Amino acid sequence: MVEICIIYDKVRFEEKALYDKALEKGLKAQMVDAKTITVSTDSKKSDLALGDVIMQRSVSHYRGLYLTACLEFLDYPVINKFNVAETCGNKLVTSLVLAKSGIPTPRTQFAFSADSAMDVILKTGLPLVLKPIVGSWGRGVFPLRDEETANMIVEMREENDSPLARIYYVQEMIDRPPRDVRCIVVGDRLVTAIYRYSAENEWRTNVARGGKAELAPITKELEDLALRAAKAVGGGIVGVDLMEDKAKGLVVHEVNNTVEFRGAASVSVADIPGAMVDYAVSIARK
Ligand SMILES: Nc1ncnc2c1ncn2[C@@H]1O[C@H](COP(=O)(O)OP(=O)(O)O)[C@@H](O)[C@H]1O
Ligand SMILES: [Mg+2]
Numbered sequence: 095m096v097e098i099c100i101i102y103d104k105v106r107f108e109e110k111a112l113y114d115k116a117l118e119k120g121l122k123a124q125m126v127d128a129k130t131i132t133v134s135t136d137s138k139k140s141d142l143a144l145g146d147v148i149m150q151r152s153v154s155h156y157r158g159l160y161l162t163a164c165l166e167f168l169d170y171p172v173i174n175k176f177n178v179a180e181t182c183g184n185k186l187v188t189s190l191v192l193a194k195s196g197i198p199t200p201r202t203q204f205a206f207s208a209d210s211a212m213d214v215i216l217k218t219g220l221p222l223v224l225k226p227i228v229g230s231w232g233r234g235v236f237p238l239r240d241e242e243t244a245n246m247i248v249e250m251r252e253e254n255d256s257p258l259a260r261i262y263y264v265q266e267m268i269d270r271p272p273r274d275v276r277c278i279v280v281g282d283r284l285v286t287a288i289y290r291y292s293a294e295n296e297w298r299t300n301v302a303r304g305g306k307a308e309l310a311p312i313t314k315e316l317e318d319l320a321l322r323a324a325k326a327v328g329g330g331i332v333g334v335d336l337m338e339d340k341a342k343g344l345v346v347h348e349v350n351n352t353v354e355f356r357g358a359a360s361v362s363v364a365d366i367p368g369a370m371v372d373y374a375v376s377i378a379r380k
Pocket of ligand 1: 223225230232265298299347
């Protein structure tokens with residue numbers, strides 16, 4: 095019997111749903127707190143006894159990423175793989191991978207000093223969007239609409255202690271309806287797609303920002319793009335986010351590694367955790 099291990103650092107709706115679903119399917123399952131695991135260069139797989147397949151669900155990007163490196167060192171199959179987590183966890187790398195794979199994505203410019211970031215911003219013209227290259231839930235994603243604010247935000251970023259804050263990711267502002275599209279891709283299957291409508295007085299559509307979920311129709315174009323984007327980053331279980339540009343049509347703006355699906359599960363008829371658990375079993379059996 096396959097044993098699934100769900101690694102968490104904070105138990106959310108998603109981790110509980112995955113654990114319950116595994117038990118419901120008659121599998122063995124355990125939940126392990128990432129904060130309690132230690133690994134050494136001498137460790138053996140059997141020392142940890144984490145079952146046959148690991149679902150890495152840490153909220154902290156770096157904790158999840160480096161713990162995954164250790165677990166792969168011990169030959170555990172981990173969803174998602176280290177390389178996938180590393181690509182998806184970084185918006186700059188993701189944008190490069192998407193562009194290289196010919197997937198429509200917002201035009202994004204990268205600068206490596208405050209001065210060159212301001213040059214890019216002024217040459218391109220506002221509005222633009224400035225994002226941290228590592229981050230989620232819309233944190234630090236700024237719509238830049240006037241030069242004064244742009245200057246202040248870039249100045250703030252330059253004074254930040256984190257070296258990552260001084261890498262500038264400047265994206266065209268997509269002329270879109272007050273929503274985006276979240277696609278939940280599991281392996282080579284698009285399980286569900288939802289619109290996320292931004293809350294009142296909020297430009298970002300993240301559910302963490304009060305965004306409201308509504309079922310989205312799965313068109314051939316949407317399915318094709320979502321599956322291509324998932325494949326481009328290396329596959330696994332991912333959330334592919336797209337925007338509907340008035341001129342260009344669908345563009346993929348990010349691929350999420352530890353995908354949240356509370357919003358999607360509230361409106362979708364698809365069994366999202368069920369699809370994820372089945373996928374984990376298929377990986378364990380490989
Ligand atoms: N280029 C853009 N044009 C218009 N809206 C955007 C753009 N980039 C991001 N947004 C809005 O901001 C939200 C958060 O941006 P995103 O890149 O997804 O960062 P995060 O990883 O923090 O969710 C998106 O879901 C979307 O609603
Ligand atoms: Mg997002």
